Amino acid sequence: DAKTTQPNSMESNEEEPVHLPCNHSTISGTDYIHWYRQLPSQGPEYVIHGLTSNVNNRMASLAIAEDRKSSTLILHRATLRDAAVYYCIRRGNNAGNMLTFGGGTRLMVKP
């Protein structure tokens, strides 16, 4: 049970921002929110993670709602290479480093 809810698919135009939503309404206070993505024919790769504050890195930004029941992964300028399945994952503090994947959102990027 991944305990997160994401849309099955989204479309974006190249060079436009993309906002990928995730609901995690039952998140506990110590759960981190992780995002991974899986490019075609590859293994998942880490994108970003956060606990309470918004986070930025070279790949994306993560906006976390004040009540922590939802979050949004932001790709500032989508490229064709960003077409992938994006997974939003809750990771408890006491579960080692175990990741439980849900269905994810398939992002399609149109040129």
Place this chain on the structure above:
Amino acid sequence: DAGVIQSPRHEVTEMGQEVTLRCKPISGHDYLFWYRQTMMRGLELLIYFNNNVPIDDSGMPEDRFSAKMPNASFSTLKIQPSEPRDSAVYFCASSLRGQSLAYFGEGSWLTVV
């Protein structure tokens, strides 16, 4: 640094044969995970190890599946006997306690005919 290395990348085998998938984690990582991915079930955690010791194998589908980690740099996932429903992509991942990232290999694509 080399990432997680899996072998073989592709394998086609006949039903009933033994299949062994191999994984070399990133040097120094103390967690190792085996996942299976199918269209129907998505990515499922099969088993994970910490410091070479199996911690949770509740995702292993049945007795035909077994996994070992004889040392910190090598793990195997064995299926014996294999069945067509075992056809999937098997991923190995490793991570280091205290870090949030898990690094995945490129996967072993298994087809059982």
